[in-house]
Amino acid sequence: MDLVDRYLQQVQRYLPAKDQDDIINELKDDILSEVADQEAHLGRPVTEAEMVNLLKHRGHPFLLAQRYRPKQYLLIGPGMLPFYWQTLKASLALAFLVIVIVTAVSAVQGAPPHELWNLLSGFFNVALYIFAWVTGLFAVLDIVQGRLNLQQGWDPRKLPALARRSQPAPRGLEAFTELVSTGVFTIWWLAVPHYPWVMLGPAANVIMFTPAWHQLYWWITAPLIISFLMQVVALVHPQWQWVGRSRRFVAAALTVGGLLLLLGAGDLVMATGNMPIEAHALAMINRLVTACLSLSALGVSVQAAWEGYRMVRGKIGGSTGRSPAGSETPGS
Amino acid sequence: MRNTGQAADTTSFENLRLELRRGCLVLAVLGALRVEHYGYTLRKELTEWGIAIDEGTLYPLLRRLESQGLLLSEWREEERRNKRFYRLSPEGVTTLDALAGEWRALTASLGRILQE
Numbered sequence: 508m509d510l511v512d513r514y515l516q517q518v519q520r521y522l523p524a525k526d527q528d529d530i531i532n533e534l535k536d537d538i539l540s541e542v543a544d545q546e547a548h549l550g551r552p553v554t555e556a557e558m559v560n561l562l563k564h565r566g567h568p569f570l571l572a573q574r575y576r577p578k579q580y581l582l583i584g585p586g587m588l589p590f591y592w593q594t595l596k597a598s599l600a601l602a603f604l605v606i607v608i609v610t611a612v613s614a615v616q617g618a619p620p621h622e623l624w625n626l627l628s629g630f631f632n633v634a635l636y637i638f639a640w641v642t643g644l645f646a647v648l649d650i651v652q653g654r655l656n657l658q659q660g661w662d663p664r665k666l667p668a669l670a671r672r673s674q675p676a677p678r679g680l681e682a683f684t685e686l687v688s689t690g691v692f693t694i695w696w697l698a699v700p701h702y703p704w705v706m707l708g709p710a711a712n713v714i715m716f717t718p719a720w721h722q723l724y725w726w727i728t729a730p731l732i733i734s735f736l737m738q739v740v741a742l743v744h745p746q747w748q749w750v751g752r753s754r755r756f757v758a759a760a761l762t763v764g765g766l767l768l769l770l771g772a773g774d775l776v777m778a779t780g781n782m783p784i785e786a787h788a789l790a791m792i793n794r795l796v797t798a799c800l801s802l803s804a805l806g807v808s809v810q811a812a813w814e815g816y817r818m819v820r821g822k823i824g825g826s827t828g829r830s831p832a833g834s835e836t837p838g839s
Numbered sequence: 840m841r842n843t844g845q846a847a848d849t850t851s852f853e854n855l856r857l858e859l860r861r862g863c864l865v866l867a868v869l870g871a872l873r874v875e876h877y878g879y880t881l882r883k884e885l886t887e888w889g890i891a892i893d894e895g896t897l898y899p900l901l902r903r904l905e906s907q908g909l910l911l912s913e914w915r916e917e918e919r920r921n922k923r924f925y926r927l928s929p930e931g932v933t934t935l936d937a938l939a940g941e942w943r944a945l946t947a948s949l950g951r952i953l954q955e
Contacts, residue, residue, distance in 0.1 A: 526902075530898070530902075532921065532923075533878060533898060533923050534894065534898065536877070536878070536879065536920055536921065536922050536923070537878050537879050537882070537894050537898070539920065540879035540880075540920075541879065565893075565894065565895065566895060570895070571895050574895045574896065574898075574899045575898075575899050575902070
């Protein structure tokens with residue numbers, strides 16, 4: 508029954524969360540009833556090849572799950588919808604935070620009230636752009652995801668192994684969301700040396716990065732690109748579970764290395780010379796940067812340790828034969 | 840070119856055939872569920888009646904009909920497995936009667952048209 512559970516696990520990935528157990532239990536019963544019928548007819552247990560044919564006849568897990576999609580979702584399917592909302596809310600919150608900080612900095616610098624209001628009200632324009640881009644991006648991902656999975660060839664024997672309850676395999680949608688987040692962050696990061704204001708905001712007129720920062724820039728960029736590539740691999744080849752399990756640990760460990768290098772580089776910002784800034788203010792900014800980097804290094808170290816533990820535990824634990832729908836039958 | 844044309848004709852016919860069947864499936868499912876069934880036995884019975892329906896079509900259809908209040912369902916254990924049993928709701932019975940009337944009128948009309 509391992510093939511059946513693996514098949515259902517894949518179907519479950521693309522179903523709306525609230526109906527997953529209900530649908531999977533019903534499909535499982537249908538498959539097992541058909542198997543029992545065939546075995547009664549043949550007078551022997553079905554072979555693996557016969558089971559493969561039976562599952563192939565039912566169709567690719569993605570296509571089967573598509574049949575359960577409610578029609579009211581025109582752009583983004585219910586499977587992708589929670590990740591869409593999550594990304595939209597996070598992006599809007601981040602944009603709002605940045606605008607509030609920029610407004611606060613401007614207020615401290617003595618900007619007049621109408622300029623502060625202009626800055627704050629700019630959020631509505633930004634929110635509109637974010638909404639349009641995130642929605643468009645997820646609509647495209649929703650379509651591409653299905654095609655990408657179908658292009659991998661449809662053979663039930665190649666379905667990913669069953670995930671353990673405590674160590675789930677990277678789900679396609681989660682992997683996509685991570686990929687989008689890392690992709691956006693990487694683009695932003697790559698823009699920083701050419702357009703420092705995307706990181707420094709209005710302060711870019713007063714301060715800029717030191718040569719030490721520029722020297723270490725690619726040491727920080729490399730983990731991002733490696734992490735991005737591992738996420739692509741985890742998505743395209745979900746059966747390569749070691750990539751899925753190790754990608755977060757590798758990204759976190761490399762980030763810690765990069766942050767430690769930055770911490771050892773001394774001052775990371777200096778005066779541009781375009782506008783006057785007092786030496787003690789500059790020193791305070793550098794201390795603030797160091798404090799932020801130290802806190803980040805500590806947080807990411809904890810994350811790296813946790814991901815390392817999960818990775819090792821996942822390898823030792825292997826996979827179990829649990830039913831993807833769990834043992835409880837809803838509605839009973 | 841001829842092969843391409845034949846393939847297009849076959850695809851076109853298949854699409855029309857599926858379209859024709861799709862409308863009948865609701866009536867067939869509602870009719871079969873005058874007697875309680877779980878999914879697999881319903882599928883088998885429909886196949887025996889000459890209306891083959893795959894599980895990817897049947898189960899979403901059952902969910903839709905249930906959400907429309909035409910079916911009632913209940914999880915029960917049978918043959919040591921939990922199964923979801925479906926039957927017509929009182930509203931489903933009324934709807935089935937009305938649809939069956941429409942069907943008879945339609946087939947009578949089509950019968951006359953096709954004879955001419």
